[in-house]
Amino acid sequence: MSLSASEPARHRVVVVGGGFGGLQTVRRLNGAAVDVTLVDRQNFHLFQPLAYQVATGALSAAEVAAPLRSVLKRQSNARVVLAEVSGFDLERRQVVLDHLPNGRRGERLDYDTLVVGGGSRYSYFGHDDWKAFAPELKSLTGALDIRNRILTAFEAAEVESDDDRQRGWLTFVVVGGGPTGVEMAGQIAELARDSLRLDFRWVDTRRARVLLVETADRILTGFPPSLSHKAERALEHLGVTVLVGNTVVDVGPVSVSIRSESGEIEAVPARTVIWAAGVAASPLAAELASADGSQVDRVGRITVKEDLTLHNHPDVFAIGDMVRIVKGDGADMALPGLAPVAIQEGRYVARVIRNRLTGRATKPFEYVDKGNLATIGRSKAVADVKGIRISGFVAWVTWLVVHLFYLIGFQNRLLVITRWTFSFVTRGRGARLIGESRAETAVPDS
Ligand SMILES: Cc1cc2nc3c(=O)[nH]c(=O)nc-3n(C[C@H](O)[C@H](O)[C@H](O)COP(=O)(O)OP(=O)(O)OC[C@H]3O[C@@H](n4cnc5c(N)ncnc54)[C@H](O)[C@@H]3O)c2cc1C
Numbered sequence: 001m002s003l004s005a006s007e008p009a010r011h012r013v014v015v016v017g018g019g020f021g022g023l024q025t026v027r028r029l030n031g032a033a034v035d036v037t038l039v040d041r042q043n044f045h046l047f048q049p050l051a052y053q054v055a056t057g058a059l060s061a062a063e064v065a066a067p068l069r070s071v072l073k074r075q076s077n078a079r080v081v082l083a084e085v086s087g088f089d090l091e092r093r094q095v096v097l098d099h100l101p102n103g104r105r106g107e108r109l110d111y112d113t114l115v116v117g118g119g120s121r122y123s124y125f126g127h128d129d130w131k132a133f134a135p136e137l138k139s140l141t142g143a144l145d146i147r148n149r150i151l152t153a154f155e156a157a158e159v160e161s162d163d164d165r166q167r168g169w170l171t172f173v174v175v176g177g178g179p180t181g182v183e184m185a186g187q188i189a190e191l192a193r194d195s196l197r198l199d200f201r202w203v204d205t206r207r208a209r210v211l212l213v214e215t216a217d218r219i220l221t222g223f224p225p226s227l228s229h230k231a232e233r234a235l236e237h238l239g240v241t242v243l244v245g246n247t248v249v250d251v252g253p254v255s256v257s258i259r260s261e262s263g264e265i266e267a268v269p270a271r272t273v274i275w276a277a278g279v280a281a282s283p284l285a286a287e288l289a290s291a292d293g294s295q296v297d298r299v300g301r302i303t304v305k306e307d308l309t310l311h312n313h314p315d316v317f318a319i320g321d322m323v324r325i326v327k328g329d330g331a332d333m334a335l336p337g338l339a340p341v342a343i344q345e346g347r348y349v350a351r352v353i354r355n356r357l358t359g360r361a362t363k364p365f366e367y368v369d370k371g372n373l374a375t376i377g378r379s380k381a382v383a384d385v386k387g388i389r390i391s392g393f394v395a396w397v398t399w400l401v402v403h404l405f406y407l408i409g410f411q412n413r414l415l416v417i418t419r420w421t422f423s424f425v426t427r428g429r430g431a432r433l434i435g436e437s438r439a440e441t442a443v444p445d446s
Pocket of ligand 1: 016017018019020021022039040041042044045046048049050051052083084085086117118119120137138179180282284319320321322337338339340342373
């Protein structure tokens with residue numbers, strides 16, 4: 001099949017990125033008189049909000065990812081192309097594809113309407129060399145790498161007779177006190193105190209130290225201060241040391257340097273560091289901005305209009321984490337990098353495309369904020385739903401229901417609910433396998 005195959009009369013929509021935003025656009029175009037091509041460099045949609053459960057062995061990879069072909073198999077006007085998008089020719093209305101599965105590069109895909117939702121990645125604040133020692137959770141590969149490192153650290157502590165070295169293996173540093181950092185820190189603490197406690201003979205896994213380092217003066221800054229403080233107390237109850245007002249200033253293979261509020265720098269021996277700080281837009285935002293002649297902001301997001309189109313190309317939409325929306329009066333909509341934002345934007349774009357086909361106008365995009373949730377370990381969470389603040393078990397149940405609702409695929413929902421029920425009752429974690437990359441992650445002591 002040719003890459004740009006389409007009946008000449010049909011409107012061709014190309015969607016780049018099968019994440020939260022792009023996938024919604026494609027699904028909402030089901031039945032419309034258009035041919036949709038979804039391009040993604042991965043053959044699956046990743047449910048990022050549960051990636052931390054893969055990283056801590058609570059869920060397996062297939063339970064939080066759904067193959068794009070399977071998601072779209074009943075949508076006859078949509079097809080999937082596995083390829084990396086490397087550029088845009090907006091004048092010729094073409095997308096440039098690289099790394100096609102047949103080895104081809106530089107192929108071009110024609111469109112009439114283009115939608116780009118390339119997401120974001122973590123930023124190491126100009127210290128990309130830290131990445132090798134402090135992996136991030138943005139991808140499935142990252143989550144599996146972190147799982148290998150955490151589980152390997154406990155294995156190393158089990159065979160380590162030197163006390164100081166053992167302490168290094170049992171120290172886990174999570175950088176960034178946003179929802180992901182809080183979730184990771186809580187889960188590692190539970191892993192050490194509950195799930196692994198009886199599995200080892202020599203090492204007492206309960207001696208593990210989990211440090212959560214946050215530069216701001218509180219964790220979960222997207223939540224009201226009262227909920228941040230409740231989350232902090234819940235984490236401390238689990239055994240996590242919360243270091244607010246502290247900044248990680250260096251990361252190496254065997255230690256992390258942390259600058260305290262007073263300016264003192266301490267090198268903490270730690271063999272496992274997880275990066276959950278600072279987000280930057282996908283490089284696709286800069287590619288698109290340069291093709292359009294528009295701007296990117298400090299974190300690399302492309303500025304779009306309030307109908308989510310580019311400034312100089314009304315046939316091109318950009319959505320999700322990689323955009324910043326500026327209204328007609330010049331005000332920034334200032335939306336957070338969250339799944340509901342990308343989902344609502346994806347749906348909106350599908351509506352605009354449908355309306356344009358019939359010559360109807362569409363009102364500017366408006367975000368409906370349904371609230372904010374973060375979980376802390378096995379049975380606690382905080383939730384801020386339209387000003388109603390809840391915490392503890394009720395918030396946790398809300399969190400469970402919301403995540404199951406948004407998880408793609410009936411089979412995944414069933415598997416996840418079964419796993420969660422089992423883990424809740426037994427405190428066990430079924431996906432604690434160490435992959436073959438273990439040898440690369442374990443740096444020997446000198
Ligand atoms: C660990 C973690 C936990 C999170 N937890 C929550 C949460 O609890 N609640 C919440 O609301 N939000 C959460 N988020 C944020 C949420 O996941 C994002 O806001 C959301 O995924 C953004 O959707 P998107 O469509 O913009 O991008 P994404 O969902 O990231 O999708 C981008 C897609 O584009 C593809 N792509 C990128 N570049 C290319 C390219 N060059 N060529 C081809 N394909 C490409 C990617 O493979 C991917 O499939 C979390 C994020 C992370 C990383």
